[in-house]
Amino acid sequence: MKSFSRQQKQLVLLLAPATLFLGIFFIGPLLIMAVYSFLEPGLYGGVEWNFYHWNYGRVLGWADGFYEEFDLVYLEILARSAGLALATTLLTLLVCYPAAFWISRMSTRGKALCLFLITLPFFSSMIIRLYAWILILRDSGFANQILDALGLISEPLGLMYSSTAVVIGMIYIFVPFMFLPLYSSVEKIDGKLIQASQDLGAAPLTTFRKVILPLTLPGVIAGSVLVFIPSLGNFVVPSMLGGAKVVMIGNLVEQQFLYARNWPFGATLSMLMIVSMLVIVSFYLFKVMKNQPQS
Amino acid sequence: MTTAFLRKLFNPLLSGYGALFMLFLYAPVILVVVYSFNSNPVNLMIWDHFTFDWYINLFGGDTPLKDDISYVDSTDQLLAALGTSLTVAALATITATVLGTSTAVAMARYRFRMQGFYRLLLFVPMVMPDIVLGIALLIFFVGAGIHLGVISIVIGHCTFLTSYVFIVVSARLAGMNPLIESASADLGANEWQTFRRVTLPLILPGVIGGALLSFIISMDDLVITYFISGVDSTTLPVFIMGLIRRGIKPEINAIATLMLVFSIVIASAGIYFKSRNAD
Numbered sequence: 001m002k003s004f005s006r007q008q009k010q011l012v013l014l015l016a017p018a019t020l021f022l023g024i025f026f027i028g029p030l031l032i033m034a035v036y037s038f039l040e041p042g043l044y045g046g047v048e049w050n051f052y053h054w055n056y057g058r059v060l061g062w063a064d065g066f067y068e069e070f071d072l073v074y075l076e077i078l079a080r081s082a083g084l085a086l087a088t089t090l091l092t093l094l095v096c097y098p099a100a101f102w103i104s105r106m107s108t109r110g111k112a113l114c115l116f117l118i119t120l121p122f123f124s125s126m127i128i129r130l131y132a133w134i135l136i137l138r139d140s141g142f143a144n145q146i147l148d149a150l151g152l153i154s155e156p157l158g159l160m161y162s163s164t165a166v167v168i169g170m171i172y173i174f175v176p177f178m179f180l181p182l183y184s185s186v187e188k189i190d191g192k193l194i195q196a197s198q199d200l201g202a203a204p205l206t207t208f209r210k211v212i213l214p215l216t217l218p219g220v221i222a223g224s225v226l227v228f229i230p231s232l233g234n235f236v237v238p239s240m241l242g243g244a245k246v247v248m249i250g251n252l253v254e255q256q257f258l259y260a261r262n263w264p265f266g267a268t269l270s271m272l273m274i275v276s277m278l279v280i281v282s283f284y285l286f287k288v289m290k291n292q293p294q295s
Numbered sequence: 296m297t298t299a300f301l302r303k304l305f306n307p308l309l310s311g312y313g314a315l316f317m318l319f320l321y322a323p324v325i326l327v328v329v330y331s332f333n334s335n336p337v338n339l340m341i342w343d344h345f346t347f348d349w350y351i352n353l354f355g356g357d358t359p360l361k362d363d364i365s366y367v368d369s370t371d372q373l374l375a376a377l378g379t380s381l382t383v384a385a386l387a388t389i390t391a392t393v394l395g396t397s398t399a400v401a402m403a404r405y406r407f408r409m410q411g412f413y414r415l416l417l418f419v420p421m422v423m424p425d426i427v428l429g430i431a432l433l434i435f436f437v438g439a440g441i442h443l444g445v446i447s448i449v450i451g452h453c454t455f456l457t458s459y460v461f462i463v464v465s466a467r468l469a470g471m472n473p474l475i476e477s478a479s480a481d482l483g484a485n486e487w488q489t490f491r492r493v494t495l496p497l498i499l500p501g502v503i504g505g506a507l508l509s510f511i512i513s514m515d516d517l518v519i520t521y522f523i524s525g526v527d528s529t530t531l532p533v534f535i536m537g538l539i540r541r542g543i544k545p546e547i548n549a550i551a552t553l554m555l556v557f558s559i560v561i562a563s564a565g566i567y568f569k570s571r572n573a574d
Contacts, residue, residue, distance in 0.1 A: 007405070010486060014401035015413070018394040018457055022416055026428075026454045029435035033427070036434055095316065102313035114317075116566060121320060123562035125515050127532050128551040131539055132323035135330070138543070142326060145341070175320065226422070233424025236517055240539065250426050257430050257522065267434065270427045277424070 037267040045261035055268035074252070078272065081248040082280060084163060085231035088170040089224050092178045095171060096223070100179060100186040100216075115183070122176040130169055130240045137165050137241070161243035169237040174230065178223035185219030221288055225281055232277055249273050324555060331548035349549040373550070376534035382445055383520075383530060384513040387452035392506045394453065395460025400494070402461075403468040404476075417462075420455040428454065429522035436523060443525035451523045452513045459512060460505035467501025507565040511558060 040052035057063035059078075063070040103114045121129060136142045139156035147153045159165055189212065197207040213220075235250025242248070249269060256266030331350075335343035355370040402413060420428070432451045433443075441447055475497070479489040495502075517532040524533055531554070538547055 011401055011405045011407060014397045014405075018398040018417075021394055021453065022420075022457065025432070025435070025450050026416075026420060029428075029431035032434055032438065033431040095319070098309060098312045099316040102309045102316070105309075117317065118320065120559065120562055121324070123511050123515075123565075124324070124558040125532060125535075125551075125554050127517055127535050127539070128327070128554055129324065131535075131547065131551055132327045134539065134543060135326060136323055172319075172323070229422055229424060233426050235426055236536070240536075250424075253426055253430060257433065263434060266430060270430055273424065274427060 033267045034271060036264050037271045039264045041262045041264045045263070047264055052264065055265050056272075058265065059268065059272060074269070077247055077252055078249050078276060080246075081232055081250070081273075082276060084167060084170070084246075084248065085228050085234075086280075088167050088174065088231045089178075089228045091167065092171050092174055092227050093182075093220065093224060096175060096179045096182050097216075100183040100219075103183060104186045104189075118179050119176055126173055126236070127240075129172060130237060133165070133169050133172060133241060134160070137168070160241065161245045163242070163246050165241040166238050166246050166248075169241045170231050170234060173237065174227045177226040177230070181222035181226065182216065182219040185216045189215050217288065221285065224284065228281065228284070229277055232280075233273055327548055328552045328555065331545075331552040333545070333548075336545060349545045350553075353546055353549050353553075372529075373531075373534065376529050376531045379445060379448075379524075379528050380514055380531040383448045383452065384510050386445070386449045387456055387513045388506050388509045390449065391453045391456035391460050391509045392502060394457045395505060396464050396498075396502055398457070399461050399464035399468055400490075400498075403465060404473070417458045421458045423455070425455075425516075425518040426522075429519040432519065433522045443523055444528040447523045447525070448520055448528060448530065451519050452509075452516060455519075456509040456513060459508050460502075463505035463508060464498055464501045467498045467504075471497055504565055507561060511561055511565075515558070 036047065037055055038051055038053065040048040040050045041055075042048050052067075054063050054068040058068040058070060059074040061070050103111055103118075106114065134141070137159040138144075139158070139160065141160075143159060144153070144156040147157070193211055193215070194207060197211045198204075202210065233250050234248060235254050238246050238248045238251055239254075250273075253266050253269050253273070256262050256269060260266075330342075332345050332347070333342055334346035334348060335341050353370065353373070398413065398417065402410060429451070432447070432454070435441075436443060436447050471494075476489055476493055479493045480486075484492065515532060516530075517536060520530050521533050521536070524530060529537075535547070535550060538544070538550075
C-alpha cells in the first residue's frame with residue numbers, strides 16, 4: 001500500500017508541470033476564445049459581456065441587419081479557403097506519391113540522403129522559402145525572365161497575386177508533411193505482393209488500384225490531414241503570394257484582430273474555421289475508408 | 296507485350312521524376328542564395344556581377360551600393376530581432392524540454408486512467424491551426440493583463456513545443472528495455488538514483504533531439520509569434536515578413552542566405568546526434 005501511494009506521488013509530480021501549463025495556457029485560451037465568439041463587440045475594440053449570437057448570424061445568415069448585417073462574402077471566403085486547401089492537399093499528394101516510390105527503391109545510403117534532403121526544408125525558415133517563390137513568380141521575376149528570354153511571352157504573365165501562386169506556395173511549404181507519412185507506408189510494401197499480383201495477370205493499373213493503393217492508404221490519409229489542416233487556416237502564404245486578391249479565412253481572422261479590432265467576430269470566424277476543418281476531415285476519412293476494398 | 300514495355304520504361308521515368316522533384320524542392324532556395332551575391336540593385340533577377348556588398352550592408356558596413364539603395368535601414372533592428380528570437384528559442388526550448396520529457400517518462404513508465412486524455416492533449420497542439428492558437432493566446436494575454444513581450448512569446452511557443460519534445464522522447468523511451476531500470480532498482484538504487492544514473496543517460500539523445508527540434512521550430516515560428524509579440528519584441532521571422540511586405544530589396548537575399556545556412560547547420564547537428572546514438 002505504501003509503495004503504491006509513493007508511485008502515485010511520483011506520477012503526479014511528473015505530470016503536474018505539463019498539466020498545469022497546458023491547462024492554463026492551451027485549454028484555457030481556447031475556451032476563452034469560444035466564449036468570446038458569443039460576446040458583443042465593444043465600440044472601441046473591447047467586448048461587452050452580453051450574450052450575442054449575431055456574430056454567427058453575420059456569417060451564417062440570421063443577422064437581421066439591425067444588430068449585424070448578413071454578408072455572403074464570409075461564406076464565400078470560407079468556401080474558397082476550403083477549395084484552395086483541398087487543391088493543395090491533392091496536388092501535394094500527386095507530387096509526393098511517385099517520389100516516395102522513387103526513394104523506396106534506393107540503396108540504404110541513397111534513402112538516408114534523400115530523406116535528409118526532403119526533411120531539411122522543414123527545418124529552414126518558412127518565410128524564406130516563400131520569399132524564394134516571390135522572386136520566381138513576380139512580374140520581373142525568374143519565371144517571367146526565362147520565358148521572355150526564350151521568346152515564349154512578350155509581356156509578364158501575372159503569376160503573382162493569384163490562387164495559383166497561393167497553391168504553389170502551400171504545396172512547397174507542406175511537401176515534407178505529406179512525404180514523410182506517405183513514404184513510411186510505401187517503404188513497408190512487400191515487393192512480393194506486387195510481384196504476385198502481376199504473376200496472377202493483373203494489369204499495372206489494376207495492381208496499383210487493388211494492391212499498392214490500399215497498402216499505402218494509411219500514409220495517404222495521415223499526409224492529407226497534415227497538409228489540409230494548416231492549408232485551410234493559412235494566412236501567411238495568401239498574404240505573401242496572394243496579396244489583396246486571394247483572401248483566405250486566415251487573412252480575415254487576422255484583419256478582425258489586428259485592424260478592424262472586432263475580436264468577438266474574429267473569434268467567431270476561427271470557431272467556424274475549426275468546425276469546417278473537423279467536418280471536412282471526417283468526411284474525407286469516411287470517404288477514403290469506404291473506398292478501401294475489403295481484404 | 297505492352298506490360299513488359301511499360302515496365303522497361305517505368306524505372307527511367309521514375310528516376311527522371313525524382314530528379315524533377317528534388318529540383319522543385321531546392322531550385323527556389325538555391326536561386327535566393329546565388330542571387331544574394333548579385334550586385335544589380337534595380338532588378339534582383341538580372342545578373343550583374345559578383346559582390347559581397349549586401350552582406351556588408353547588412354552588418355552596417357559602407358559600400359558604394361549603400362547610397363543607391365539602402366533598405367534594412369537599421370541594422371540595429373535586425374540584430375535586435377535576432378536577439379529576441381534567440382532568447383525566446385532558448386527559454387522556450389528549456390521549458391518545453393522539461394515539460395515534454397517529464398510527461399513522456401510518466402506516460403511510458405506508469406499506467407493510469409487518464410492516459411488517453413493526455414495523449415490527446417499532447418497531440419492536439421501539433422495539428423491545431425496556428426492562427427487559432429495565436430488569437431486564443433492573444434485574447435488570453437490581453438484579458439489576463441500579461442504584457443506582450445518575450446515572456447508571452449515563450450509561453451506561446453511552449454504550448455506546442457512540449458508536444459514535439461514529448462514525441463521524440465517517447466520514441467526513445469519505447470525503444471528502451473524497462474528491465475534495465477528494474478535491474479537498477481534490484482541493485483538497491485532508489486527511484487531518483489535510477490532516473491539520474493540509468494534512465495536519463497539512456498534517453499538523453501532523445502532529449503537533445505527534442506530540444507534541437509524545439510529550438511528550430513521556435514526560431515522559425517511566424518504565425519503565433521505574429522499575434523502575441525509586442526512592439527518591442529519582434530522576432531526575426533516577423534521582422535522579415537515586415538520587410539518583404541514593404542518591398543523586395545537585395546539585402547533580404549543576404550538575410551535569407553544567412554538564415555538558411557544557420558538552419559542547415561542546426562538540422563545537420565540534430566541528424567548527426569541521431570545517427571551517432573544509433574550505433
